[in-house]
Amino acid sequence: MVAHDDDLRFAHVLADDADSQTMSRFRAPDLRVETKADQSPVTDADKATEEAMRRTLGRARPRDAVVGEEFGAGGYGARRWVIDPIDGTKNYLRGVPVWATLIALMVEDEVVAGVVSAPALGRRWWAARGTGAYTGRSLSSATRCRVSAVTSLDRASLSYSSLSGWEKRGLLPAFLDLTRVCWRTRAYGDFWSYMLLADGAVDLAAEPELALHDMAAPSIVVEEAGGRFTGLDGTPGPLGADALATNGPLHPEVLAHLNQPES
Structure with a gap:
């Protein structure tokens, strides 16, 4: 099953760009932090990274909808990209390296491809429906992910x-x-x-x-x-x-x- 290989490769491109954005602001002394209506924090890096991904999606996948943490839903269609520019913002703003950009493609209500990129940890995980899950630094340097066999x-x-x-x-x-x-x-x-x-x-x-x-x-x-x-x-x-x-x-x-x- 290779129906979404191109989408997965594109998700890696989005993740590469996001990594550049987020790492450039990680531990920055002038990082700007605001409090959202739900009392959770948001940084200038969260907003800038999501905006950059939305611009890329608008150019490369103009017919696809986008759902993001910071700017909500945009567009209509069976295909929608679901993005979180920084999952773990509280870690990010305190300098803890455990945070990631989350990128997924859904068709109707099924997730068909996804990338989880944690650049401060030097790790990335990804999967496309029916092809297995992998981890590594890039598509060319990957190992298969497998859950444990624990039964109790x-x-x-x-x-x-x-x-x-x-x-x-x-x-x-x-x-x-x-x-x-x-x-x-x-x-x-x-x-x-x-x-x-x-x-x-x-x-x-x-x-x-x-x-x-x-x-x-x-x-x-x-x-x-x-x-x-x-x-x-x-x-x-x-x-x-x-x-x-x-x-x-x-x-x-x-x-x-x-x-x-x-x-």
Whole structure:
């Protein structure tokens, strides 16, 4: 299946340009930071990077729609590019190198190609539907991603972002119950949780508050690496407002923990 090879190569071009933009402002002493209406931070690098990607998309893919974190949706059509210029803005503005640009192409409601580029880590992950997931510095220097073969929670490593979102959703007791039965828990957070899952380094990742731009690119990398990506209710794909990703065998048991009835 090579239907989206050209789109994936183009996504890498977008990622190359984004890397140049984001790295040029990373740890810059004059980095400008504002607070959005939802109280999350946004930097001048977030805005400039998304604007640059939108300009490139407008020239190279004028018929495609675009959905971005900073400037919303633009255009109409069955094909839409879903972009997050800097996933992990709080890390970015504090000089922590764990952040990435997320780029995905959706056709109707299916993600068909995606790139996750973390230039400060010197890593990139990508996938196209039906062709597998890969990681490396470039298309010419890549290794296949495969999820782990862990089959029991008492041997599983869980990655998450924070506890506050679980508390806000009223899901903190269920989430804490899950952490108690896992072998190990670490808050790697954001895109990093899902890429570690695709690499086979962790076995499950979950977040209670997300948007499409947070999930589209990571979801196809996880799935093409052999894992599962759903909402916390088990609905497949990245179209909900939360996420559960696992290596596959662990998914039903994790869903049971997170959806246990209140006592």
